[in-house]
Amino acid sequence: MRNGGDKPGGPKAGPGANWDRLGASWFIDKGVQVLVFVGGTSAIIFVVGIFVFITREGWPFIRDTLDFAEFFGSPRWNPTSDHNPTYGALALIVGTASVTGLAMLIAIPFSLGAAIYIAEFAQGRTREVLKVLVEMLAAIPSVVWGFIGLTVMNPLIIDMFNVPVGLTVLNSGLILGLMAAPIMTTIAEDALKAVPDGYREAAEAMGATKLQVVFKVVLPAAKNGLVAAVLLGVGRGFGETMAVLMASGHSVNLPTSVFDSVRALTATIAAELGETAHGSDHYRVLFTLGIFLFIVTFIINLLADIFVRGVRKKG
Amino acid sequence: MDSPAATVTSDFAIQTDKLSLWYGSFQALFDVDLQIKQGIITSLIGPSGCGKSTFLRSINRINERLGYVRTTGRIEVLGHDIYAPDVELVQVRKQVGMVFQRPNPLPISIRDNVLFGYGIHNKGPKPSKEDQDRVVEDALKTVLLWDQVKDRLRHKGTSLSLEEQQKLCIARLLPVKPTVLLMDEPCSALDPKGTEAVEELIWQLRGEYTIVIVTHNMAQARRASEECIFMLLGEVIEHEPTEDMFVTPKQQQTADYIEGRYG
Ligand SMILES: Nc1ncnc2c1ncn2[C@@H]1O[C@H](COP(=O)(O)OP(=O)(O)OP(=O)(O)O)[C@@H](O)[C@H]1O
Ligand SMILES: [Mg+2]
Numbered sequence: 001m002r003n004g005g006d007k008p009g010g011p012k013a014g015p016g017a018n019w020d021r022l023g024a025s026w027f028i029d030k031g032v033q034v035l036v037f038v039g040g041t042s043a044i045i046f047v048v049g050i051f052v053f054i055t056r057e058g059w060p061f062i063r064d065t066l067d068f069a070e071f072f073g074s075p076r077w078n079p080t081s082d083h084n085p086t087y088g089a090l091a092l093i094v095g096t097a098s099v100t101g102l103a104m105l106i107a108i109p110f111s112l113g114a115a116i117y118i119a120e121f122a123q124g125r126t127r128e129v130l131k132v133l134v135e136m137l138a139a140i141p142s143v144v145w146g147f148i149g150l151t152v153m154n155p156l157i158i159d160m161f162n163v164p165v166g167l168t169v170l171n172s173g174l175i176l177g178l179m180a181a182p183i184m185t186t187i188a189e190d191a192l193k194a195v196p197d198g199y200r201e202a203a204e205a206m207g208a209t210k211l212q213v214v215f216k217v218v219l220p221a222a223k224n225g226l227v228a229a230v231l232l233g234v235g236r237g238f239g240e241t242m243a244v245l246m247a248s249g250h251s252v253n254l255p256t257s258v259f260d261s262v263r264a265l266t267a268t269i270a271a272e273l274g275e276t277a278h279g280s281d282h283y284r285v286l287f288t289l290g291i292f293l294f295i296v297t298f299i300i301n302l303l304a305d306i307f308v309r310g311v312r313k314k315g
Numbered sequence: 316m317d318s319p320a321a322t323v324t325s326d327f328a329i330q331t332d333k334l335s336l337w338y339g340s341f342q343a344l345f346d347v348d349l350q351i352k353q354g355i356i357t358s359l360i361g362p363s364g365c366g367k368s369t370f371l372r373s374i375n376r377i378n379e380r381l382g383y384v385r386t387t388g389r390i391e392v393l394g395h396d397i398y399a400p401d402v403e404l405v406q407v408r409k410q411v412g413m414v415f416q417r418p419n420p421l422p423i424s425i426r427d428n429v430l431f432g433y434g435i436h437n438k439g440p441k442p443s444k445e446d447q448d449r450v451v452e453d454a455l456k457t458v459l460l461w462d463q464v465k466d467r468l469r470h471k472g473t474s475l476s477l478e479e480q481q482k483l484c485i486a487r488l489l490p491v492k493p494t495v496l497l498m499d500e501p502c503s504a505l506d507p508k509g510t511e512a513v514e515e516l517i518w519q520l521r522g523e524y525t526i527v528i529v530t531h532n533m534a535q536a537r538r539a540s541e542e543c544i545f546m547l548l549g550e551v552i553e554h555e556p557t558e559d560m561f562v563t564p565k566q567q568q569t570a571d572y573i574e575g576r577y578g
Contacts, residue, residue: 207408
């Protein structure tokens with residue numbers, strides 16, 4: 001670290017001015033160091049803090065009331081009933097899973113295709129424009145997507161498929177897929193870019209066509225990064241709230257087709273938490289849902305991280 | 316240029332005629348006229364930046380990967396103009412294999428590395444497993460690598476030592492039966508032992524393939540090649556049998572370079 005403040009008198013400026021300036025830069029230096037340290041550690045503190053908080057709020061319920069078989073096995077979610085509340089989260093879990101699943105079905109081919117095109121085929125300006133477009137898509141707030149689902153997709157689905165409701169698995173899956181695709185594209189593109197150019201050159205020098213290079217060399221080499229991109233997309237879908245709340249129909253239901261309305265875990269928490277009495281069973285079961293969500297997304301992100309690291313280890 | 320090549324009875328594997336090349340507006344090759352004999356090893360020497368790699372890379376047309384490269388003049392491989400409009404790039408690269416300065420095996424298994432080019436250029440039905448096994452064994456035996464790797468063919472090519480990687484990079488060219496092998500300082504990333512092993516291998520490939528090897532190592536050029544080309548600032552200064560060039564260079568610049576006056 002530079003410690004110029006101790007040395008009076010620089011080579012060029014007058015001694016007085018120099019004292020002041022060096023002192024200031026020294027303090028700035030120190031200040032920035034502290035700031036960076038706090039920033040870095042606070043991320044960890046926040047994550048742990050959040051986990052401790054939601055666990056503390058949900059724990060009494062898990063300990064005293066929760067019936068695991070009911071929670072994971074029953075689709076009957078009726079926590080507000082006065083005499084016989086039921087806490088079956090199956091429909092919510094299936095709701096989230098079906099929406100996320102459909103979203104991935106749409107987003108994976110879309111985003112991998114886009115990433116391959118941007119990283120391997122697009123040149124110069126086209127590439128720059130596409131990258132900016134993808135980033136702009138990623139910046140659209142989720143409530144806007146939800147709004148699109150509600151006002152554009154809803155009537156469209158009703159018309160096209162001749163069904164009574166358009167706020168369904170199909171609608172929210174599509175919306176969620178479009179939302180997750182830009183992020184997945186960006187991460188997948190990074191994974192492709194990280195493949196050393198020497199591999200492409202070697203393959204081309206042997207006579208491989210551009211397409212063969214992509215499919216036989218670049219994709220296998222970037223495999224782990226691509227899996228990570230998909231996993232992060234899944235995590236994004238799992239945790240998304242607003243758009244799903246608006247586009248899924250928000251009705252507790254085990255879907256039998258994409259034209260059924262469902263309710264997602266996140267949407268349930270968002271919609272119900274405000275109405276519950278602090279400390280009530282209903283309040284605590286919502287936190288239990290939160291713990292479940294937290295654990296699932298944590299595992300997904302951990303897996304993604306392991307895959308990304310795998311790239312470096314195996315070379 | 317597949318079968319007709321055999322009918323052309325040219326003594327020369329590579330002929331260039333007024334070959335010039337630009338990277339953008341920078342000219343790297345100036346009217347290079349060369350006739351490289353078939354079946355021998357020709358070494359290409361010259362100070363750093365004189366265009367040795369550039370020349371080599373244009374014979375495989377791999378320079379075209381860079382969008383800003385412009386080439387004029389003519390390059391013939393076995394009597395066929397490789398820049399002719401009806402020539403298939405894939406075929407050129409099948410005939411002309413390239414070994415790079417830094418060993419660059421693909422991040423796939425050793426076996427798949429050897430089969431990579433074979434698979435690409437195979438037009439018929441997919442070869443049987445036995446067929447592939449034979450191809451892999453032949454190629455690896457030719458480069459004296461078979462005994463070391465025969466028990467770990469499924470390991471990644473990138474997991475080998477540098478010397479083994481470079482041998483693998485030579486081995487993977489052989490199954491498609493190229494006529495010309497271009498080697499751009501193939502030993503510069505290797506230790507002395509590895510260098511010796513790879514040099515020995517290159518010497519054994521002589522006759523069956525036409526080999527052009529770029530080197531900074533005078534001793535290597537002298538040991539390992541039959542003809543020698545000296546380049547300077549994008550031009551060919553001298554092209555002679557190696558022994559003649561090292562004993563009685565015709566040009567003053569060649570003499571200066573051989574005696575180490577260019578560094
Ligand atoms: N991709 C490129 N873009 C622009 N200029 C290049 C490029 N590659 C090479 N050059 C230039 O072309 C000239 C010849 O380069 P080349 O790599 O062929 O030299 P070389 O003889 O192989 O040198 P070395 O012995 O260092 O490998 C050099 O002046 C170099 O700066
Ligand atoms: Mg070079």
